[in-house]
Each structure stands twice: as C-alpha cells, then as structure tokens.
Amino acid sequence: MTANRNSLINSIIARMKQGGKVLIVSHISPDGDSIGSQLALYALVKRLGCDPMIINHDSAFPKYAFLGKHPAVNVYDAGTVYPKFDFAVILESPDLDRIGNVHNLLLPDCEIINIDHHRGNTLYGRINWVDESVAAVGIMVYELFKAADVHIDSDVADELFTAILTDTGRFRFGSTNPQAMRVCADLLEQGASTKKISDALYATYESSQLRMLGELLAKMELYHDGRSCLLLSDKTIRDKYVNGSDELEGLSEYSLYTKGVRIGALLREIEPTRTKVSLRCHEDYDVAAIAAVHGGGGHRNAAGCTVALPFAQAKARVLEQIREALEI
Numbered sequence: 001m002t003a004n005r006n007s008l009i010n011s012i013i014a015r016m017k018q019g020g021k022v023l024i025v026s027h028i029s030p031d032g033d034s035i036g037s038q039l040a041l042y043a044l045v046k047r048l049g050c051d052p053m054i055i056n057h058d059s060a061f062p063k064y065a066f067l068g069k070h071p072a073v074n075v076y077d078a079g080t081v082y083p084k085f086d087f088a089v090i091l092e093s094p095d096l097d098r099i100g101n102v103h104n105l106l107l108p109d110c111e112i113i114n115i116d117h118h119r120g121n122t123l124y125g126r127i128n129w130v131d132e133s134v135a136a137v138g139i140m141v142y143e144l145f146k147a148a149d150v151h152i153d154s155d156v157a158d159e160l161f162t163a164i165l166t167d168t169g170r171f172r173f174g175s176t177n178p179q180a181m182r183v184c185a186d187l188l189e190q191g192a193s194t195k196k197i198s199d200a201l202y203a204t205y206e207s208s209q210l211r212m213l214g215e216l217l218a219k220m221e222l223y224h225d226g227r228s229c230l231l232l233s234d235k236t237i238r239d240k241y242v243n244g245s246d247e248l249e250g251l252s253e254y255s256l257y258t259k260g261v262r263i264g265a266l267l268r269e270i271e272p273t274r275t276k277v278s279l280r281c282h283e284d285y286d287v288a289a290i291a292a293v294h295g296g297g298g299h300r301n302a303a304g305c306t307v308a309l310p311f312a313q314a315k316a317r318v319l320e321q322i323r324e325a326l327e328i
C-alpha cells in the first residue's frame with residue numbers, strides 16, 4: 001500500500017476499531033522499543049475494543065520488568081495452543097523472518113499491519129506504515145494514540161518514553177530529532193518518570209554484569225590506527241559471567257567510547273560455529289551493510305548479525321569488513 005501518513009494511520013485505527021483477536025509481535029531479542037511499543041499498543045487496542053495478546057520469539061531482558069502492572073509479554077512456545085488471531089500488528093520488523101517462530105501464528109486469513117522504522121522493510125503487510133524518519137516505533141504508537149483520541153496514562157507514558165529513550169541511545173544517536181523530544185515532553189506531562197525509567201535501565205545492574213563489563217573493557221582490542229575497536233566475549237568470559245539472560249544489553253555501545261574510534265563491534269561466541277556480532281559506528285559509516293553480508297540488519301549506525309563461523313574466524317572476517325568500510 002502506498003498512501004500518505006494520515007490515511008495509513010486512519011486505516012490502522014479503523015481496523016483496530018473493528019475489534020477481534022489481535023497478535024502483537026516484535027522482533028527476536030526484543031529491545032526497549034519493542035517492549036515499550038508492544039505494551040503501549042496493547043493498552044490502545046484494548047481501549048478500541050480488541051482482545052490482544054503479546055507474543056515474541058524471545059523473552060525480553062529482565063530489566064524491562066519494571067514496566068509492571070501489565071499484560072504478560074509471552075514467549076512463543078510450540079507446544080501451546082494459541083487463539084486464532086484475526087489480525088496481527090508487527091512492530092519493528094523489516095521482514096517476517098525477524099519475528100522468528102511467531103511466524104507460525106500468521107494463518108493465511110490473518111491480516112497483517114506492519115509498523116516499522118527500519119531501512120529495507122519488505123512491506124509484507126496488508127497495511128504498511130514504514131517511516132524511517134522517526135527515532136522509535138514508540139513514536140508511531142504515540143501517534144496512533146493521538147489519532148484515536150485515547151488518553152495516555154502514566155503507565156503508557158512510561159512505556160513509550162522507554163521506547164524512545166532506549167532507541168535513541170539516551171537521546172545521543174543521530175536519530176534524535178525535535179519530534180522525538182516533543183513527544184517525550186508530552187509523555188513527561190502525562191506522568192512518565194525519567195528517574196524511575198533511567199534507574200531501572202541504566203543503574204540497576206547485577207554485580208556480575210558490571211564485573212563482566214570491566215573484563216571486556218580491560219581486554220578490548222584496537223585496530224586500524226585506533227579507528228576500530230572490538231569487544232570480545234568468548235566462551236571463557238561467557239562461562240564465567242553469563243547466566244541465561246544475565247548479559248548486559250547495550251554492551252556494544254562501549255566499543256565506540258574510545259576517542260578516535262569510528263567503528264566498533266561486540267563479538268559473542270554463542271556456539272562453536274556461531275558468533276553474534278553487534279556493530280556500532282559514527283555518522284559517516286554504515287554498519288548495516290556489514291551486517292547484511294551475514295544476513296543481519298539494523299540501522300546505519302547500529303546493526304547486528306550472526307556470523308556462521310567459529311569465534312576467531314568470525315573476528316578476522318569482521319575486522320576485514322571493518323577495514324573495507326574504513327577504506328584503508
């Protein structure tokens with residue numbers, strides 16, 4: 001569907017007002033924008049008369065649990081019998097592979113509403129609202145609230161603020177624009193608590209998480225005359241510190257914190273022949289292109305992929321790609 005923004009928003013709200021069972025899903029390894037947007041959207045569609053259920057391929061980091069008195073964010077389970085959904089709202093997913101096994105719940109007559117801000121969205125929905133200019137999908141959900149004239153209570157304000165705060169890297173990324181700040185100002189007026197949210201997300205780590213961060217930083221490696229930086233979480237480090245979801249989200253950010261570094265990456269050994277790579281870069285580079293080579297994706301300045309190579313080989317491969325990107 002190609003239509004302007006207002007008619008897209010109107011058609012999304014019109015569909016929601018028809019009611020029915022709605023699946024709200026986001027991408028694998030859901031982040032703050034995923035969870036915040038999903039919880040807020042849950043409240044919206046419920047107010048508009050739908051019967052919603054949130055299901056993701058993976059569980060979210062426990063730190064988002066403070067977004068409390070809320071419906072469960074369910075993790076897909078092949079053994080569970082799920083209701084037949086009349087429509088699905090897919091958030092933050094440029095293609096259907098990104099929702100993982102939740103894909104199994106999209107029966108042929110389940111209408112798809114696709115709401116996203118990533119590059120390269122394949123427009124797989126009946127309605128596709130894709131806007132690369134917004135800083136977070138949480139802003140698009142905010143606009144749905146406004147267009148539907150549904151009150152944003154303090155819980156929803158916290159959820160949407162969390163979405164925007166995390167997706168802008170605490171208002172640091174280039175995506176941070178006046179629209180994002182205006183929406184956040186309104187969310188503060190509706191009762192969002194910056195203190196509560198920031199403490200929950202950025203200042204309540206387990207001691208083991210901070211010790212792991214310390215070891216990763218102590219062992220970080222600089223390359224290309226100090227223009228690139230790797231953080232390396234190999235099996236030794238993972239065995240020492242990581243228990244289930246105990247890992248730190250946002251660790252990859254630290255790969256860019258050294259003066260002079262333009263491109264950074266965090267490599268995690270997840271299996272003997274699979275290495276997860278989170279890439280970060282400053283404005284003048286494009287790490288989504290590096291991730292795309294390995295079937296991953298993301299944004300120009302923040303992207304990720306899984307490289308189907310053992311840790312040492314994956315490291316060599318990514319370093320070579322970074323060198324090419326730096327044009328040296």
Ligand SMILES: [Mn+2]
Nearest residue numbers: 033136137167
């Ligand atoms: Mn996002």
